[in-house]
Amino acid sequence: MEIKASDVKALREKTGAGMMECKKALAEANGDAAQAEKILKEKGLAAVAKRAERATSEGRIFVRQNGNKIAIAEVTCETDFVAKNTDFIAMGEKILDVIFAKGYTKVEKELEDMVLELATKIRENMSLRRVEVIEVPANAAASTYVHSNFKTAAAVVIEGSDNDVAKEFAHDCCLHLAAFTPAYINKADIPQSYIDEQKEIFEAQMAQDEKMASKPENVKAGILQGKINKHLAEICFVDQMFVKDDKVSVAKKLEEVSKTAGAKLSFGKVALFVLGK
Numbered sequence: 001m002e003i004k005a006s007d008v009k010a011l012r013e014k015t016g017a018g019m020m021e022c023k024k025a026l027a028e029a030n031g032d033a034a035q036a037e038k039i040l041k042e043k044g045l046a047a048v049a050k051r052a053e054r055a056t057s058e059g060r061i062f063v064r065q066n067g068n069k070i071a072i073a074e075v076t077c078e079t080d081f082v083a084k085n086t087d088f089i090a091m092g093e094k095i096l097d098v099i100f101a102k103g104y105t106k107v108e109k110e111l112e113d114m115v116l117e118l119a120t121k122i123r124e125n126m127s128l129r130r131v132e133v134i135e136v137p138a139n140a141a142a143s144t145y146v147h148s149n150f151k152t153a154a155a156v157v158i159e160g161s162d163n164d165v166a167k168e169f170a171h172d173c174c175l176h177l178a179a180f181t182p183a184y185i186n187k188a189d190i191p192q193s194y195i196d197e198q199k200e201i202f203e204a205q206m207a208q209d210e211k212m213a214s215k216p217e218n219v220k221a222g223i224l225q226g227k228i229n230k231h232l233a234e235i236c237f238v239d240q241m242f243v244k245d246d247k248v249s250v251a252k253k254l255e256e257v258s259k260t261a262g263a264k265l266s267f268g269k270v271a272l273f274v275l276g277k
Helices: 005-015 019-028 033-050 086-102 109-122 164-180 192-207 217-235 250-261
Strands: 058-066 069-077 126-135 140-146 152-159 245-249 266-274
Touching (some): 058 152, 069 140, 069 266, 152 164, 164 250, 164 266
Antiparallel strands (some): 058 069
């Protein structure tokens, strides 16, 4: 049967498939547009399934604050080209729309289906890797930040006041997180197994240092503890030197800002998203 160019064009606009693919699908479906769309979708799903094992090391992090809620979604794909695709970006924003509209707090099937629909159309492996929703309590300031490459994002809630001083500090903390990407928020979050492993590493390094051999055991123990404390301070957000004042730690800066804000401030939820981590 004759396949009209207008039908091919309409199917292409609806599915995103190539002109020849659309024409073949319409021919296979005897001109039935709905059946042709189904055929293309099945072929797209098959193509995505074949690529399922491919690495999705690219992507984009989407962040939005809506009232007293902040939603963050990490969507991964295979290539940077697709991550910059307008359809991919629109899908990520729509995921946030649905999260707020439905009250979702984690990855749900409806959200996964949205990703699968685009993956089927583009035929590239994609994944909604994680979703986090943060509730901002009353009398609290919150801020979000997404780095220019959209691969690093942060959200910080400062409890105790919602004045401009607290809001500015929350924003600065987001910049700090994106710049230094700490592994932990504070020392209490660090697994003991990690600390034990670092201790073994430092002990091995000290054993190879000839200058250490003659030192008393109590001195060695003090040096070892000093090394551990220094390392933990470097990987913990509250103990790092503040991004806008490298003479004080984040925790110390919080105390200073509390005085300026005229309120006892404390950290609420602190979230850092780094693509693929």
